[in-house]
Amino acid sequence: MDNYLGILTGGGDCPGLNAVIRAVVRRAQDDDIPVLGVYSGWQGLIDGNVAPLTKHSVAGIQYRGGTILGTSRVNPLTSDDTLKKVQDNWRRFGLGRLIVVGGNGTLSCAMRMWRDHGYPIVGVPKTIDNDIPGTDYTFGFDTAVSIATDAIDRLHTTAEALHRVMVVEVMGRHSGWIAAYAGLAGAADLILVPEIPFRMSEICDMLTKRKQMGRPFSIVVVAEDAKPHPEEDFLSADERARVFHENRLGGIGHLVAAQIEERTQLEARVSVLGYIQRGGAPTAADRVLATRLGVYAVEMVMREEFGSMAAVHGTHMASVPLIEIADKYRPLDEEIYKTATTFFG
Ligand code: F6P
DSSP states (O other), X not given: OOOEEEEEEOSSOOTTHHHHHHHHHHHHHHTTOOEEEETTXXXXXXXXXXXXXXXXXXXXXXXXXXXXXXXXXXXXXXXHHHHHHHHHHHHHTTEEEEEEEEOHHHHHHXXXXXXXXXXXXXXXXXXXXXXXXXXXXXXXXXXXHHHHHHHHHHXXXXXXXXXXXXXXXXXXXXXXXXXXXXXXXXXXXXXXXXXXXXXXXXXXXXXXXXXXXXXXXXXXXXXXXXXXXXXXXXXXXHHHHHHEETTEEOOHHHHHXXXXXXXXXXXXXXXXXXXXXXXXXXXXXXXXXXXXXXXXXXXXXXXXXXXEEEEEETTEEEEEEHHHHTTOOOOOOHHHHXXXXXXXX
């Protein structure tokens, strides 16, 4: 028997994963397709850690953050041994097809498992970073932006009361989507994104001018991978290595704030939002998007559109070849950043 439809969630947790799982199980059930949940991402296929999912086991999970299946950043392609274990478990548990819910890393791996090893896989994009090509939005993004916007709103209180520059560091990996959206929504005075290297001299001039014009407080949103322009690089080699570590970004906000204090008469404080941005309940918009993607992914499986990813294009669902998006990032849209600059200063 190889009729089971497997589902796994890989990479970082992201609000909306449970809504996808529920949608997949419910849609599959309509066509009598039994679903097997794979625990801890690809690790579950390596270890044989799987269990059937039913309408009852996924009831009431769509508003919960995280993933009931757990997740990991494990890649089964790292050795022949892990690949062999996946193959054995695939047969042992009667898997016939697999839905892989993940970000850039997980979906790139899914593409290779399909292209190079023949696994019938359909992908579902997820990430708070909104940086997966081929889809207009990823679920998790709206929730992260809402959380970051709420934080910016709250930071305005201290900024205004104490005439401070509040630096807010947000996630987004190599893209500035969260920074730009939350900065726009929260009326930030400046937004620094990875796509556009920043110049400390311009930032400090702007903050000083604001003070001279009777606005002695400012909100500066900094994406975790925002970098100084090479002509005005103020980072030591050590700082650079620590802050822009390939697998763990974070810390640029503190360095920017230190520069502001050093170069202006302004007092600066830092808030690093970190994992708060991807925790807790998904917004209604993310629940809806995740649910639509889950339903559509099952329909793609039924149409045997393997090696593809469910996506949203405008107001419609679409199917995109995984090969077109694997190993690629989607940078922040230039037009959105340009709009945000209208409100700088
Ligand atoms: O991709 C989502 C994300 O939260 C990024 O914004 C961040 O850089 C990264 O994951 C953190 O990853 P980890 O959970 O491995 O620390």
